[in-house]
Amino acid sequence: MNIVILAAGMGKRMHSALPKVLHPLAGKPLLSHVIDTARTLSPRRLVVVVGHGGEAVREAVGAPDVQFALQAQQLGTGHALAQALPLLDANVPTLVLYGDVPLTRASTLRRLVDTAGQNGYGILTVTLDDPTGYGRIVRGAAGQVERIVEQKDANDAERKIAEINTGIVVTPTAPLAGWLAALRNDNAQGEYYLTDVVQAAIAAGHPAVTAQPDAAWETLGVNSKQQLAELERVHQHNVAGALLVAGVTLADPARIDVRGSLTCGRDVFIDVNCVFEGEVTLADNVSVGPNCVIRSASIGAGTRVDAYTHIENAAVGANAVLGPYARLRPGAKLADDVHVGNFVEVKNANIGVGSKANHLSYVGDADVGAGVNIGAGTITCNYDGANKHRTIIEDNVFVGSDTQLVAPVRVGRGVTIAAGTTVWKDVPQATLVLNEKTQIVKTGYVRPVKKKN
Ligand code: UD1
Ligand code: CA
Numbered sequence: 001m002n003i004v005i006l007a008a009g010m011g012k013r014m015h016s017a018l019p020k021v022l023h024p025l026a027g028k029p030l031l032s033h034v035i036d037t038a039r040t041l042s043p044r045r046l047v048v049v050v051g052h053g054g055e056a057v058r059e060a061v062g063a064p065d066v067q068f069a070l071q072a073q074q075l076g077t078g079h080a081l082a083q084a085l086p087l088l089d090a091n092v093p094t095l096v097l098y099g100d101v102p103l104t105r106a107s108t109l110r111r112l113v114d115t116a117g118q119n120g121y122g123i124l125t126v127t128l129d130d131p132t133g134y135g136r137i138v139r140g141a142a143g144q145v146e147r148i149v150e151q152k153d154a155n156d157a158e159r160k161i162a163e164i165n166t167g168i169v170v171t172p173t174a175p176l177a178g179w180l181a182a183l184r185n186d187n188a189q190g191e192y193y194l195t196d197v198v199q200a201a202i203a204a205g206h207p208a209v210t211a212q213p214d215a216a217w218e219t220l221g222v223n224s225k226q227q228l229a230e231l232e233r234v235h236q237h238n239v240a241g242a243l244l245v246a247g248v249t250l251a252d253p254a255r256i257d258v259r260g261s262l263t264c265g266r267d268v269f270i271d272v273n274c275v276f277e278g279e280v281t282l283a284d285n286v287s288v289g290p291n292c293v294i295r296s297a298s299i300g301a302g303t304r305v306d307a308y309t310h311i312e313n314a315a316v317g318a319n320a321v322l323g324p325y326a327r328l329r330p331g332a333k334l335a336d337d338v339h340v341g342n343f344v345e346v347k348n349a350n351i352g353v354g355s356k357a358n359h360l361s362y363v364g365d366a367d368v369g370a371g372v373n374i375g376a377g378t379i380t381c382n383y384d385g386a387n388k389h390r391t392i393i394e395d396n397v398f399v400g401s402d403t404q405l406v407a408p409v410r411v412g413r414g415v416t417i418a419a420g421t422t423v424w425k426d427v428p429q430a431t432l433v434l435n436e437k438t439q440i441v442k443t444g445y446v447r448p449v450k451k452k453n
Pocket of ligand 2: 221
């Protein structure tokens with residue numbers, strides 16, 4: 001089949017400089033949700049009709065399998081589809097989707113396409129308690145679809161019809177050019193309505209058939225920030241439901257946000273208010289404390305991520321302990337049994353098996369071996385004002401508290417660094433390194449007493 005996604009509308013009610021279809025839902029543009037669903041149907045042609053903010057839309061969703069058609073002026077849904085015609089394969093049906101309807105399931109679209117077959121005109125419809133605003137499906141005495149009437153063109157009886165046009169249709173392609181060319185805009189909105197094509201199709205002997213989605217939210221569109229927020233919640237509810245079905249324990253399924261894909265092993269626990277972005281993998285028995293943000297990361301089996309930990313583009317081994325308040329920045333690679341504690345920042349650094357940095361440290365551009373203990377307040381001085389340099393700390397080094405390691409520098413295996421040392425030259429293995437300092441004690445000292453103004 002061909003798939004055409006209509007995305008030329010302005011989205012005035014979003015009150016935003018960003019084109020409506022680029023507003024993110026679960027961290028991804030609305031239109032990208034539609035394109036990704038379309039791809040699962042393996043269309044022969046995939047065309048997006050752009051108009052308002054067309055350049056930004058092309059840039060955001062451009063891909064080798066996506067073609068764009070420009071609708072310079074928004075003269076209606078029928079006119080929009082006509083712009084895509086030259087890019088379509090006339091031998092297969094065309095499925096029409098909306099760029100601002102992000103959550104339609106592929107199975108629903110498949111059902112519509114199958115119902116219509118090669119020759120039918122298929123309309124995805126739903127029956128709503130309040131159909132106000134939508135086009136209504138007008139059926140004849142035998143129940144057959146006769147036409148679609150827009151809210152603004154409908155009479156009182158037609159407005160009582162609860163079955164509405166979702167806008168998603170599938171149509172034979174070869175006769176479409178003729179049908180679209182014959183559309184007139186003598187209606188309440190002065191637009192070329194795609195909905196009027198159904199009559200031409202019926203007249204030409206193509207049966208009009210309907211299919212329904214499993215859930216009404218699949219056909220909801222976004223016209224305002226309020227609707228965007230509602231659909232975000234629908235989506236997050238669905239994601240949380242799928243995690244529960246897969247056996248993940250969620251402290252509260254209403255308080256997790258997944259903006260990307262979250263893959264979990266067995267017996268994973270996730271506490272409240274965690275945000276997962278990009279591709280995140282949590283292996284068996286991982287537990288994530290409250291208020292963590294984890295982006296593009298893999299966390300090994302049995303690792304505990306305590307509250308308020310922030311992880312981005314990092315890989316963590318098994319049985320590690322992170323946080324509370326730990327920060328792993330891009331390029332952090334932690335082996336098994338590593339501990340990274342409160343207010344410790346790790347960036348572009350490897351930390352070997354069993355090493356610990358439990359308090360208040362910065363480990364950046366570093367290779368830390370196994371069994372290393374990094375005392376509180378340790379800083380890798382990786383930046384000389386112009387360039388970044390690496391710090392190498394070999395296995396079983398003991399780094400005393402408040403140590404500065406001025407990179408580039410290498411600390412050999414088994415070294416002990418005394419507290420408060422500035423290490424600016426390489427240290428040979430199995431030695432003690434310290435800076436000479438004197439502790440002076442003055443007796444009889446009286447602290448001056450000052451008066452408050
Ligand atoms: C349309 C349908 C209505 C249906 C409703 C479902 C028509 C005439 N009416 O109405 O029966 O119940 O959707 O939401 O089709 N678009 C363009 N170019 C245009 C006009 C629209 O690309 O010139 C795109 C919009 O960006 C949007 C989609 O088409 O993604 C629907 O447009 P919209 O104006 O929201 O249609 P409705 O008037 O709501
Ligand atoms: Ca609409």
